[in-house]
Amino acid sequence: MNKNDIGIIISGAAGQGLQTVGYVLAKALSRSGYEVFAWQEYESRIRGGSNSYMIRVGEKIAAAPIERFSIFLPLDAKSRAKYLPLLEDDGVLIEEREAAGREREATEGGPAVVTVPFQQIAEQQLGNKLYANTVAVGALAGILGMDLAVVNDILTEEFGRKGAEVTAANIAAAKAGYDLATAQTSAAQRWQLPSTSTSGAKYFISGNETLALGAAAAGCNFMSAYPMTPSTGIITFLSAYSRKLGVLTEQAEDEIAAINMAIGASYAGARAMTATSGGGFCLMTEGVSLAGMTETPMVIVLGQRPGPATGLPTRTEQGDLLFAINAGHGEFPKAVLAPADARDAFYKAARAFTLAEKYQIPVIVMTDQYLADAYSTIDLDPDLLLQAAAGAAQAVDGAAQAVEVAGGGDDQLAGNAGAGDGAEYYRYALTDSGISPRRFPGQGPQLVCCDSDEHDESGHITEDLQLRQKMVEKRMHKLEALRQEIAPPEAHLVEDVKIVLLSWGSSRSAVFEAVARLRAAGHKVGALHFTELWPLPDYTFAEGVRYYTVESNAGGQLARLLRGEYALRLAGSICRYDGLPLTSSYIVQSPVMTAALGNGGGMRHAQ
Known part of the structure; x- marks a missing residue:
């Protein structure tokens, strides 16, 4: 028995409010000062099936999933049978009274059983069976020895928009479950958490959300995407906070449109990104190649899930690594990053924009369903994070304009490529580094020309084979400097x-x-x-x-x-x-x- 690392599993069918129970409890645990890691297993269906919400909590834990749990709360019989074998022998099983006599009972030295009639309490005391799940939250809080006031604060935050009456009913429901669970003293004391003290600012946040914040901190101001699990959470988060973060979001009609919108926005001067999963990324690969040819900075989030084809759309896998590295026809430089956890997702998102703009390349950020959907407690100073990410991105704003144009130090050519005075602008000027000074349409009187065909330095189509060779070498030459900047393992x-x-x-x-x-x-x-x-x-x-x-x-x-x-x-x-x-x-x-x-x-x- 390790009370400093407790596993909790809540199971039920889709549509039973499983996520609400799990999220409220996990957020309350995080608010109480504990380290919390929460992840989900759910089927690809709107109703029915057997899903689970799993929480790992303690004073100091690894932000990683486990396979055995100390406390189990099943909300239906089917999921109870599926997940009961994962309960530790010295664990606690919380269930309705009418569940007694089924499958596995508490034995001497085995799991304790806490009976809480969730629906009966909800219907008889609160007049609505919808409050049954909040009764369950209260019961779990009682077993863990939590301060009910913290749970009430979270319930107020979650249900406050529904009015004072609904909020009060949820608080009453939680207290009823809490009191009934703590009254069963032998079980209630078995897995009580040790007291802890909060240090620093802690945030309970998912991988998709931290990635979205990292992108916004790096100056992302445009995102286009077509919804696809598990990356949808990025655009929904940015859309919800669009005005506060200064990000324009657009739900495209498909993934082809999404990446081309983002490329167009980047060409026009925006810091743009898109996000998808494996099947959608298949459709995007021509756009990846277009960004490579036009040397347009682009960030693409690839949230992996099991394939091929539709595969298992709500599960996790790392099956697209080689696909991402080789995405797009033809040869051109790109970068591929893969965050290690939710905290790292913030930094990798910001770094992706830095690399994309500095080298004028597409950068692919690889997540997966597990990382995208999992929530964890992050202990950090948000102001320092935002300053670091924004500062890193701002550092490349003028980097390309400082590049010296190759070819004998022609100052006039360099000036026209960078700042310009009305002469022709060489968007793809041949440089020692392969990086050409980049301008946006409307920054000056010159034409900013780009083309998906092979082109000359000014961006116009060319069939000159010697120039073709120089342009290929120019683009590929970026890899030399990029390789030196990539972090080792x-x-x-x-x-x-x-x-x-x-x-x-x-x-x-x-x-x-x-x-x-x-x-x-x-x-x-x-x-x-x-x-x-x-x-x-x-x-x-x-x-x-x-x-x-x-x-x-x-x-x-x-x-x-x-x-x-x-x-x-x-x-x-x-x-x-x-x-x-x-x-x-x-x-x-x-x-x-x-x-x-x-x-x-x-x-x-x-x-």
Whole structure:
């Protein structure tokens, strides 16, 4: 029993208000000063099915999913049967009185059962069964030993817009559940959280929301997108706060229109972005190529989910890494970033705009359903974050105009390319760095010309084959400087180890937690985690170490990338591709890891 790391699972059918119960409880826990991590498993349906809202809470926890839980609240029989095996033997089961006698009962030394007649209380005391879920929130708060006043504050925030009567009824419902749960003393004391003190400003926020804020902080003022799970939350968040953040949002008719709108906005001077998932990104790839040819800064968020085709639209996977790196026909430079968690998503979004504008390239930010939808407690100073992100983006505003134009130091040509005095503007002036001074239509009297055909320095179509070669070399030359700016993998406990786990994107917390568990068992294991994946930086891997990739896909895409770029010899790959996020237990208990620890070998893949 570890009261400093408690797992809570709430299950039910779609349409039962599962998200409301989970979110209110998780937000109240975060407001109480605890570290909270919450994620969801839900089916692709509006009503029915078996969904779950899972919460991990404690004074200091890993922001990673777990597979066993201390407290279980089922809202229906079907989901109860599905998730009951995940309840710890010393856990607490909270359910309606009429559920007694079903499937699994409390035994001596086993789970305790707390009976709370949610619907009966809601109907008889409050006159509406809709308050049953708030009764459940109160019961959970009672089991955890929370301050009910904090829960009431969250309920007031969530339901205040519905009027004082509804708010008061929800507060009464929570108190009824709280009192009934705490009255059952043996169970109520089993998993009470230890007291904690709040330090710093804490925010309970999702990956999609922090990414949206990072984009806004970097000066993004236009977003066009077509809704597609799991990236829809970005445009809905920016739309909700459009006036406050100064971002114009447009829901396009499809993904082709979305990316072309964003390219057009960027050409006109906006900091523009779009977001989609794998299927939508397929439609966007011609636009990615267009941004590459026209050297138009562009940020594209690719929220991954299991494919191919529609696949599992509400589950998670890391199956599009190589697709993103190679997206778009023809050869042109691009950058691919993959945030490690919600906090990192803020910075990576801001960095994406910096790189896009500095090098005039498309930048792809890769998330996934797990990272996009998961909520976590972030402890930070918002003013410093906003200043850092905005400052980084503003630093590139005039960077391209300072580039010297190649060709013998022609000052007049450089002036025309940059500031201009009415002479012809060379949008694609050949430079030593490959980056040409960039202007927007209306900044001066010159024509700002760009074309998807191969073009000359002024942007007009050309069939000159020698110039074609120079233009290809100009564009590709940007990769040299970009590569020097890409961050190396994050090294985690890699000194004096025999095994190093290689991971990328949203799996960092799970991998680092797995490393901690393995080291606690006496194994010499470390990790290298990549969040900037293309172009890969110059990096020297230590010799005498066995390397294993850990990723959420079937083909070991990170493994293929590292073999190709570094000629790295890998001992194997731990791959998960059932639609669920990686956990430390999955990694530690995988056949590959068992073999690696047991005999120094390892299978190719955990299949």
